[in-house]
Amino acid sequence: MLNVRALYSNKFIMAVASLLATSCASLPAVEHSTHIQENYYQFEYRAYDQDLPREQSMVDNLAKCTKQPPVQISEVTYLAQTSFNRENPLSHGDMIEVTIDGDDFYSGDYIVDAQGAINLKFLAPLPAANFTPNQFSQSLGQALMAADHYQTLPRISVRVKDLGAVRVHVTGAVFQAGPATLNIRKSEDLNEKRMRTVGDYADGRRLSTAIQFAAGVRPDADIKRIELKRFGVTTIHNLTKLHEGAHADDPLLIAGDEIFVPSTGCFQKDLTSPGPITRAGLKVFISNLTAPAKSNSASSIGLDDREFPYGTRMLEALVGMNCVGGTYHTNARRHATLITHHPVSKETLIVNRNIEQIIRAENRDAFNPVLMPGDALACYDSRITNIRDVTAILTEAISPLTYIGLRR
16 A cells, blocks of 8 residues: 655655755856957956956956057048038928029929929929039029020029938947938927928937937947948048037938948947937846745836946846845845847857845956846845745645644
């Protein structure tokens, strides 16, 4: 006959042995990828070394920056650059007011069409995109004379009435490369009085706005030599002062412009704070299934704890997700794992940290990485907390034996 008590005893012994082995043994250390050690994105990703000097992180990180040669600007590029600081060229979708002295037939409002031209009666489409209003007025006068509508050059005034939306392309060291449509206006944003007035100001068509549309520059971006290609001519623009809050070269864009942000090859902490060409915040995937909290909901992890200001470091996020603090001898000594990706190679990187060790270390900033968009953070319980949970499981295992003993 089956000995129920012996059966439960054997199971109990096996459970005790298994759980004790699990609770006493440490999890195998997750190896940092070779990429972290040899071609890391942030120097702070590397394995923890308490003996590293406080400033060594900054020194080592700067040492791996690619040395950039001086910016070479050709005569053609220089002339194109200086034009950005004068009259802005027309673009697809712009509305202009054409006034010809004594001519009500051709005078009126016109929109630059999808081909970049202005269509006037009895004239072939006249190119307008990338022409300044003054240049277009001269071209229009020549076209009217060539069509025998005028014997002498008429007096023509061309003024911008409304700047339309433009589609540009942003590539390089930005978080979300691709096309960007700028200066889109809703009907409620249009003021009738302003629409009747000649002139427009479209701050939404700036170079910095296009970069913001691409989710901002990455920390490795070279903002001193941002390239703007327009109709085959490339100009170089330095947005360093703009990032610092000062006035800088920030030209208006036209449809078809191509922006390329080169990389310096190194991580620059100055570019990890909200600004005109950097992102304002980031979303992080987090898990805090730690005791005494049994779920993220019980840990009060909400929207504000998943979205952090750009520039937030790992420790700050851990505080936000209730992974720091608690009873020191029981559940304060936790570990955290950061799962991130190299923005250039897309390689997954794993960074492990003893939270309390980093908090108490004098050189903590050398091993406290800045979070990047899409990072994931997870907390692991302390060993004492693990043993406590094991004890709870053992109690549940003993209960049937106690019940059987009482019945006998």
